[in-house]
Amino acid sequence: xxxxxxxxxxxxxxxxGGVLTACGSSDDDSxxxxxxxxxEQSTAASADVAILNQALAVEQRAVAVYHAAAQHLGGAxxxxxQHFEGQEREHADALAQAVMALGAxxxxxxxRYAIPSLGDPDAVLRFAMGIEQIAIAQYLDLIPKxxxxxxxxxxxxxxxxxxxxxxxLRQEAGEEPAPDAFVRGPT
Amino acid sequence: xxxxxxxxxxxxxxxxxxxxxxxxAPLLTAVRDAFAAGGGDEDILLGAVRLEQSLVVTYRTxxxxxxxxxxxxxxxxxxxxxxxxxxxVVSKPLQTLGGVVPSEPMPDLVKAGREALAGVHGQDxxxxxxxxxxxxxxxxxxxxxxxxxxxxxxxxxxxxxxxEGQHLALLRQALGRPPVPKAFETGQG
Numbered sequence: 001x002x003x004x005x006x007x008x009x010x011x012x013x014x015x016x017g018g019v020l021t022a023c024g025s026s027d028d029d030s031x032x033x034x035x036x037x038x039x040e041q042s043t044a045a046s047a048d049v050a051i052l053n054q055a056l057a058v059e060q061r062a063v064a065v066y067h068a069a070a071q072h073l074g075g076a077x078x079x080x081x082q083h084f085e086g087q088e089r090e091h092a093d094a095l096a097q098a099v100m101a102l103g104a105x106x107x108x109x110x111x112r113y114a115i116p117s118l119g120d121p122d123a124v125l126r127f128a129m130g131i132e133q134i135a136i137a138q139y140l141d142l143i144p145k146x147x148x149x150x151x152x153x154x155x156x157x158x159x160x161x162x163x164x165x166x167x168x169l170r171q172e173a174g175e176e177p178a179p180d181a182f183v184r185g186p187t
Numbered sequence: 188x189x190x191x192x193x194x195x196x197x198x199x200x201x202x203x204x205x206x207x208x209x210x211x212a213p214l215l216t217a218v219r220d221a222f223a224a225g226g227g228d229e230d231i232l233l234g235a236v237r238l239e240q241s242l243v244v245t246y247r248t249x250x251x252x253x254x255x256x257x258x259x260x261x262x263x264x265x266x267x268x269x270x271x272x273x274x275x276v277v278s279k280p281l282q283t284l285g286g287v288v289p290s291e292p293m294p295d296l297v298k299a300g301r302e303a304l305a306g307v308h309g310q311d312x313x314x315x316x317x318x319x320x321x322x323x324x325x326x327x328x329x330x331x332x333x334x335x336x337x338x339x340x341x342x343x344x345x346x347x348x349x350x351e352g353q354h355l356a357l358l359r360q361a362l363g364r365p366p367v368p369k370a371f372e373t374g375q376g
Contacts, residue, residue, distance in 0.1 A: 140345055143341050156328070160372035161372050168367060178357060180350070181270075181272035182272070182347060183353065
C-alpha cells in the first residue's frame with residue numbers, strides 16, 4: 001500500500017506539474033532547446049487520460065474475470081485467483097487515481113462482463129491466461145503513447161506483473177511458464 | 188542498498204527481500220546502476236548490453252556449478268538462453284545508432300561476478316543470488332522506461348522487463364516463496 005501511495009504521489013505531482021507549467025511555457029527556452037507549448041502539454045495530458053482509462057478498462061475486466069474464476073476453482077488455485085484479483089484491483093485503483101490527478105474522471109466498471117461458462121478448472125485457467133495476454137499486448141502498445149515518463153514506468157511495472165501472473169497460470173496448466181524471451185501478448 | 192560486510196556474521200544481506208551473500212554487492216550494484224550514466228537512448232542500450240552480458244554469464248555459471256539439481260539446472264539454462272536473446276536484440280540497434288557493442292563483459296563485471304559467485308554455495312543461495320540479480324535488472328529497466336525516447340526501444344525493453352519479471356517469479360517459487368508478492372514490479376525491495 002505504501003508503494004502504491006508513493007507511486008501515486010509521484011505520478012500525480014509530475015502530472016499536475018506538467019499541467020500547471022503549461023500556462024507559461026513557450027516554444028523555446030533560453031538554451032534554444034524546443035519545449036512544448038501550453039496547448040501541446042494540455043493535449044498530451046488529455047491523451048494520457050484517454051490511455052489511462054483504456055488501461056483501467058482492461059484492469060476492471062481482469063478483476064471481474066478473476067472474481068468469476070475464484071468461484072470455479074478450489075484450494076490453492078482459488079487462493080491464487082483471489083490474490084491476482086486483489087492485485088488487478090490495485091492496478092485499477094492506481095490508474096483511476098492517476099486519472100483524477102489529471103483532473104479527469106476515471107472510467108467506471110461495467111455492471112457485467114461477457115465471461116463464458118467456466119465449469120472446467122482448466123478452461124478457467126486458459127481463459128485467465130487469455131485475459132493476461134490481452135492485457136500484456138495492451139500495455140506494450142500503450143507505453144510509447146504516454147507523454148508522462150512516470151506513467152510509462154508505472155505501466156511497465158504493471159506489465160511485468162501481468163507477465164508474472166501469466167507464468168504462474170501457465171505453470172498451473174502444465175505448460176512452459178516462460179516460453180518467450182520477449183513477452184508481447186498473444187502469439 | 189547492500190553494504191560491504193564487517194564480519195562473516197554479516198555476510199548474509201537481503202536484496203529486495205531475498206537473502207544474498209554480501210560478496211554479490213559489487214555485481215548487483217553494477218546491474219542496478221547499468222543505465223545510471225545513460226544520457227540518451229544509445230547510452231541506455233549500452234547499459235542494457237552490459238546488464239544482459241552479466242545475466243548470461245551468471246546463468247551459465249550457475250548451470251555449470253554442480254550445486255543445482257536437474258530442475259534448477261534446466262531453469263538456469265532456459266533463463267540464460269533468454270538473456271542471450273535479450274543481448275542479441277539490444278545489441279543490434281546500438282550498432283545501428285553507431286555505438287560500439289562490447290564483445291565481452293566488462294572486466295570489472297567479470298571480476299565482480301567471479302567474486303560474487305565464489306561466495307555463494309548451495310542451490311538456495313545460488314537461486315537467491317539469481318533472484319537478486321533479476322530484481323536489480325528489473326529496477327534498471329524500470330528506470331529506462333522513464334528515460335528512453337524511441338518507441339521501438341521502449342517496447343523492446345518493456346517486453347524484456349516483463350520476461351525478467353517472469354524469471355523472478357519462478358525463482359521465488361523455486362525458493363518456496365510467493366511468486367508474485369506485490370502488485371507493481373519495480374525492482375525495489
